[in-house]
Amino acid sequence: MINFQSLIATKAARMKLVTKGEPVLEFGLRRAQGIDGGLTASRAAYIGGCDATSNVLAGKMFGIPVKGTHAHSWVMSFPTEEDAFETYAQVMPNNTIFLVDTFNTLEGVKKAIEAGNKLRQRGYELGGIRLDSGDLAYLSIEARKLLDEAGFPEASIVASNDLDENIIASLKNQGAKVNVWGVGTKLVTAYDQPALGGVYKLAAIKNDLGEWDYKIKLSEQTIKISTPGVQQVRRFYDANGFIADMIFDTETFTDGQNPVIVDPIDYTKRKRLSFKVPHEDLLVPVFKHGQIVRQLPSITQIRERVKGQLAGLHEGTKRFVNPHPYPVGLEKGLYDFKTDLILRMRNLKNEEQEA
Amino acid sequence: MINFQSLIATKAARMKLVTKGEPVLEFGLRRAQGIDGGLTASRAAYIGGCDATSNVLAGKMFGIPVKGTHAHSWVMSFPTEEDAFETYAQVMPNNTIFLVDTFNTLEGVKKAIEAGNKLRQRGYELGGIRLDSGDLAYLSIEARKLLDEAGFPEASIVASNDLDENIIASLKNQGAKVNVWGVGTKLVTAYDQPALGGVYKLAAIKNDLGEWDYKIKLSEQTIKISTPGVQQVRRFYDANGFIADMIFDTETFTDGQNPVIVDPIDYTKRKRLSFKVPHEDLLVPVFKHGQIVRQLPSITQIRERVKGQLAGLHEGTKRFVNPHPYPVGLEKGLYDFKTDLILRMRNLKNEEQEA
CATH class of the missing domain: 3.20.140.10 (nicotinate phosphoribosyltransferase)
Structure with a gap:
């Protein structure tokens, strides 16, 4: 109870330290250890400073804000990426973070911008995009340019892909234009030190x-x-x-x-x-x-x-x-x-x- | 469900490979990740080849054999180590694995032998000893000598202390006289690779x-x-x-x-x-x-x-x-x-x- 939760809260605190207050979303459920649905990890990550979780049950049980994006399978289940984004925007006009790397990341950004333009015509604003593979520094810089030029300077760029505090620090040093960080495996397992060695002893x-x-x-x-x-x-x-x-x-x-x-x-x-x-x-x-x-x-x-x-x-x-x-x-x-x-x-x- | 349990079962299989069939006991509860009481880890470790668990609830729920020893606090709660062993032998005459390193390991072995002699007089046999710190190769060799000379060649020597398959292999190469292996943290967290990266994709x-x-x-x-x-x-x-x-x-x-x-x-x-x-x-x-x-x-x-x-x-x-x-x-x-x-x-x- 104490070892594991202290470990994950500490890990979450390190993520928040390195993002200097930018939101960190906990995305770890599929890699969490244990059949409790990763509840402990999600709770501890929130306590340590994460801003939200993609674990809906943890959100419901503990009152943690729930955030996430659609999956690659959403995009793949439509004939085209345009169809996928357009349908998503119809269903979730207030929560449009498009995952753009199903086929080709920068082409995906352009399609997200198209969907954003249509959203705006309907009175909604594009939430942003999510990058989940490739060179996150380069892609985020290029995506930022495309979004800004298209009139979406407020759109978020969410990044994920086996991130931890060291990779985030490195991306920031490289000038990555990420402003929301999705952290999963490396956070919920405290990957580089997956156990805290606390003990009780009779004193x-x-x-x-x-x-x-x-x-x-x-x-x-x-x-x-x-x-x-x-x-x-x-x-x-x-x-x-x-x-x-x-x-x-x-x-x-x-x-x-x-x-x-x-x-x-x-x-x-x-x-x-x-x-x-x-x-x-x-x-x-x-x-x-x-x-x-x-x-x-x-x-x-x-x-x-x-x-x-x-x-x-x-x-x-x-x-x-x-x-x-x-x-x-x-x-x-x-x-x-x-x-x-x-x-x-x-x-x-x-x-x-x-x- | 699949990533974590496959990971731990694999880790357990590696432990059993290196002990060449000698019993491996899963002792990981206090370091397991998650508030489900380490149940998943204990179950997966047993499936992967471990012979027993110290997790009593997992034993009860899944039918896994339960094995363990007393704690250091048992010894510390008595005025002397002799009293502690003697009382334990009275209560558990058929399950006497004495943890001998609370004060001085080889002195502890001698006290376990004394308790073993008294047990034999009462018609029971000494189960063995457990080493939980120090130079496990040296101490197990010395303990084996003491036990053999005292007429307890059948007594087991259980070793534990942040063991994994690599440390077990090294101890075996050094001629350690351990014949039962207690493995905790490094097994139930798969410490050196705490996540298996399986994914579902729409195909x-x-x-x-x-x-x-x-x-x-x-x-x-x-x-x-x-x-x-x-x-x-x-x-x-x-x-x-x-x-x-x-x-x-x-x-x-x-x-x-x-x-x-x-x-x-x-x-x-x-x-x-x-x-x-x-x-x-x-x-x-x-x-x-x-x-x-x-x-x-x-x-x-x-x-x-x-x-x-x-x-x-x-x-x-x-x-x-x-x-x-x-x-x-x-x-x-x-x-x-x-x-x-x-x-x-x-x-x-x-x-x-x-x-």
């Missing part, structure tokens, strides 16, 4: 006396050593955005202390803050004793929350290449306790081996 | 006279040009296995013709066969006029079908590195028709441009 357990026993999992792989404690995550911020996140033990760290955040990989890398720095604790109880104790936010509220949180991250942190690492660490008291516990457990073992 | 449509109109989608990307026709796929075989698959048009290719199969990428690469060569047509109708017209096979029948089909592929075709390409092509009549149709459509366009 503390109440003993018979009602006290917390702190627990740790050791490992020869440092990354697999868990953190003990009754944990909370505190996010510090100032007027410019977020400063750092700190994992701390709620039983031992008190609000009056000045926090020292230790990098979990490098003990000598620390951030010292005043306890007066504004902050928010990120973990909130949802269930208590089997009951939901929190009013669950709407999908729109979740989406707004994501947007706000992303705005709190400095630009350098959101770079795709060599991003500035956002500081996340353990509160020093917890770090020292964890280190001590590891050493004690390993020493115990050494003593056992010597005995 | 023929009946006109008002009840005749077939053949349809094609053109593209500047050759791979995106569709194939027209009322299509069937024929698989030819002899006593050694499969020879080739041929896509043909059922309306024009007759059973008495000697088939010539043309490589879709290279027109000069062909395979000629006699019409007498045994064959099977792979496409069977499931729905007709909205009704199911086929008795659907059970999951066991599907799994056996997969196994049989994989056995029909030559070993060279199933190699991971530089596999021998299995011949798949178009029947020459269909190939020529498609080529002619593409040329005619492109010529038409040229004439239009000249006009």
